[in-house]
Amino acid sequence: MRSTVLVTGGAGFIGSQACRLLAEQGWSPVAFDNLSTGHRDALGEIPLVRGDVRDAPAVAAALDRYDASAIIHFAAKAYVGESVVQPADYWDNNVGGMIGLLAGARAAGVTRIVFSSTCATYGVPGRLPIRENDLQRPINPYGHTKLACEQMLRDHEVAYGTRHVALRYFNAAGADPWGRMGERHEPETHLIPLALRAASGQSGPLRIFGTDYDTPDGTCIRDYIHVHDLARAHLLALRHLEEEGESLALNLGSGRGSSVRDIVAAVETVTGRAVPVIEEARRPGDPPVLTADPTRAAESLGFRAEMSDLATILRHAAPWFGHEGRHEQAA
Numbered sequence: 618m619r620s621t622v623l624v625t626g627g628a629g630f631i632g633s634q635a636c637r638l639l640a641e642q643g644w645s646p647v648a649f650d651n652l653s654t655g656h657r658d659a660l661g662e663i664p665l666v667r668g669d670v671r672d673a674p675a676v677a678a679a680l681d682r683y684d685a686s687a688i689i690h691f692a693a694k695a696y697v698g699e700s701v702v703q704p705a706d707y708w709d710n711n712v713g714g715m716i717g718l719l720a721g722a723r724a725a726g727v728t729r730i731v732f733s734s735t736c737a738t739y740g741v742p743g744r745l746p747i748r749e750n751d752l753q754r755p756i757n758p759y760g761h762t763k764l765a766c767e768q769m770l771r772d773h774e775v776a777y778g779t780r781h782v783a784l785r786y787f788n789a790a791g792a793d794p795w796g797r798m799g800e801r802h803e804p805e806t807h808l809i810p811l812a813l814r815a816a817s818g819q820s821g822p823l824r825i826f827g828t829d830y831d832t833p834d835g836t837c838i839r840d841y842i843h844v845h846d847l848a849r850a851h852l853l854a855l856r857h858l859e860e861e862g863e864s865l866a867l868n869l870g871s872g873r874g875s876s877v878r879d880i881v882a883a884v885e886t887v888t889g890r891a892v893p894v895i896e897e898a899r900r901p902g903d904p905p906v907l908t909a910d911p912t913r914a915a916e917s918l919g920f921r922a923e924m925s926d927l928a929t930i931l932r933h934a935a936p937w938f939g940h941e942g943r944h945e946q947a948a
């Protein structure tokens with residue numbers, strides 16, 4: 618029988634990619650989403666329960682109704698910059714959301730949870746690339762809320778036996794390799810979509826936030842990972858929990874760093890168009906460099922990023938922002 622998985626935030630950028638892959642690989646995904654930033658049409662035929670994860674009885678009712686055996690918890694507010702100016706919303710939605718989710722899961726007797734954590738929990742890393750045991754000391758409210766959620770999961774394991782995999786993604790990017798869905802955040806604040814929009818003339822110049830970081834070209838460095846690679850990792854994490862594997866915290870990254878200027882150059886190469894830029898002050902809450910050591914995810918889940926080179930990420934994302942692109946043939 619196909620196992621049913623409740624996917625909170627399933628209508629979002631990463632969640633919808635995971636839902637499609639789950640369905641293709643023999644699971645029965647059910648999205649649970651309040652559509653605050655997600656899109657119903659990103660899910661195709663996959664069922665959606667419209668609800669809020671802060672509402673524990675609604676979570677429990679959805680788990681019971683669909684007889685779900687596990688949860689993937691994507692639902693959250695996820696903008697680093699916004700979290701600095703609206704921290705109350707982040708604590709309410711992300712930590713309040715985890716409280717509601719865990720209470721709903723307990724009521725329904727579901728003890729397997731895959732959680733979207735983030736490299737933002739590490740703050741300014743003491744060494745690079747970042748390993749999972751390195752100190753987690755966030756420098757923005759978004760990172761604080763995600764770290765609190767990780768701790769809640771650990772406490773629930775001790776008391777209630779809730780097993781979990783906390784996946785600390787680095788920067789999600791790209792689009793569905795077969796052209797079925799792309800990144801549609803509104804407002805869009807992420808670097809790659811904004812660089813692609815600037816290149817197509819859909820928006821003004823790209824603003825580069827900070828050119829005086831202690832990095833080779835003065836701009837921030839991030840580790841970009843393709844959304845389809847992320848989706849694959851979730852399926853491996855689910856299988857690990859279904860096979861009674863122990864709770865884990867894992868980095869999900871490519872292991873390679875790209876600066877803001879590297880992204881600009883790569884967008885120009887892939888699209889054949891110039892990216893107009895303006896240099897601005899640093900954005901509060903941004904660490905200078907975040908790159909993953911992906912070894913533990915490889916060892917414990919057999920996960921390796923396969924589509925996370927910049928050329929593939931940009932080739933898949935470009936058509937969603939007014940460029941010609943090239944999708945993979947037939948899913």
Ligand SMILES: NC(=O)c1ccc[n+]([C@@H]2O[C@H](COP(=O)([O-])OP(=O)(O)OC[C@H]3O[C@@H](n4cnc5c(N)ncnc54)[C@H](O)[C@@H]3O)[C@@H](O)[C@H]2O)c1
Nearest residue numbers: 626628629630631651652653654655669670692693695789
């Ligand atoms: N995008 C990245 O680079 C990145 C990196 C690390 C971690 N993450 C995490 O991955 C997850 C998904 O990110 P994304 O980029 O797909 O974001 P997204 O905004 O596209 O998706 C989030 C989804 O959650 C839903 N949602 C939000 N609050 C909700 C609530 N209270 N109840 C029910 N649904 C709710 C939204 O409607 C949306 O569909 C988030 O938890 C985010 O923190 C993202």
Ligand SMILES: O=c1ccn([C@@H]2O[C@H](COP(=O)(O)OP(=O)(O)O[C@H]3O[C@H](CO)[C@@H](O)[C@H](O)[C@H]3O)[C@@H](O)[C@H]2O)c(=O)[nH]1
Nearest residue numbers: 695697735737787788806807808811824825826837900903
């Ligand atoms: O117009 C822009 C937008 C971004 N940046 C820079 O580009 C880098 C990447 O920024 P962005 O694409 O906004 O991603 P992050 O702020 O790194 O946050 C993403 O990646 C985090 C992990 O690093 C996740 O936890 C978050 O949810 C996700 O939004 C940062 O140095 C930004 O300062 C610019 O210079 N100009």
